[in-house]
Amino acid sequence: MKKHIPNLITTGxxxxxxxxxxKAFEGDLAIACYLLIIASALDFLDGFAARMLNVSGGIGKDLDSLSDMISFGLAPGLILYQYVKVLNQNQPVELLTQYPWLMYIAFIIPVFSSFRLAKFNNDTRQSTTFYGLPTPANANFFIFCILLYLFPDLPMVIDVSGIVQPIVSNPLIILGFGVVFSFLLVAEIPMFALKFKSMKWADNKLPFSFVLLWLGLLIFTNIAAMPIIVIIYVVWSIIAHYFLSPNKQVTN
Known part of the structure; x- marks a missing residue:
């Protein structure tokens, strides 16, 4: 029975x-984003459950990738497309009004996510180290950018809304992030995997450190913490790869 538990979580x-x-088709972007946050939690839990129960093999890896393609590839691409449409309706941008097909750039996310997941399934290097930005991290960056726009008056100890709102409310900037992050999905840049081997600090120093950093940011900047931590994750990985240890993998 226990071998089916991770797969049941994956189907969730x-x-x-x-x-x-x-919900994205219905125009309810907030609920759509909430559902992907739940999907992200389940995506973390299925892997954690598999490691704790010592379950591996079978259909689990393929099922996980197929689920991720829907939840962190197709869904965020569609949500981003709908979001950019809303932004352009509220404050029309001449370029998007003249060339509305540019909004389809949002679907670069599912295209590159499919390559990212196919690469992961066939790359034996990606056990404790990812090569390229993980699809859940990419999806959550955009999910929380959208939520920051939808809920601009959230309380923050350190008010970063003056910086964040002009960014998340500009459809061209958001689409630009979509292009950059899509290329990061398939980039040959090692990024550490947020996988906990156990609950011991010694075995998981880097993942625990990033979780603590994220919690600190959450306390001070509310949900702006997620886009910030994703950017820190990307920048740290690039610096570690190209400047600190260019010939070594980023590991736990």
Whole structure:
């Protein structure tokens, strides 16, 4: 029975992704984003459960990738497309009004996510180290940018809304992030995997450090913590790869 537990959690991830797509079509972007946050939690839990239960092999890896393609590829691409449409309707941008097909750039996310996940399934290097930005991190960057726009008056100990709001409310900037982050999905840049081997600090110093950093940012900047921590994750990985240890993998 225990071998099926991770797969059941994975199907919950898939279901949330499907429902997020429905909500995006209905124009309920907030609920769509909430569903992908739940999907992200389930995506973390299925891997954690598999490691704790010592379950591996079978259909788990393929099922996980297929679920991630829906929840962190197709769903965020569609949500981003709908979001950019809303932004352009509220404050029309001449370029997007003249060339509305540019909004389809949002679908570069599912395209590159498919390559990212296929690469992961066939790359034996990616156990404790990812090569390229993980799809859940990419999806959560955009999810929380959208939520920051939808809820601009959230209380913050350190008020970063003056910096954040002009960024998240500009459709061209958001689409630009979509292009840059899509290329990061398939970039040959080692990025550490947020996988906990156990609950011991000694075994998981880097993941625990990033979780603590994220919690600190959450306390001071509310949900702006997620886009910030994703950017820190990317920048740290690039610096570690190109400047600190260019010939070594980033590991735990």
């Amino acid at each position: 991830n898939l279901l949330c992704g499907c429902l997020a797509i429905v």
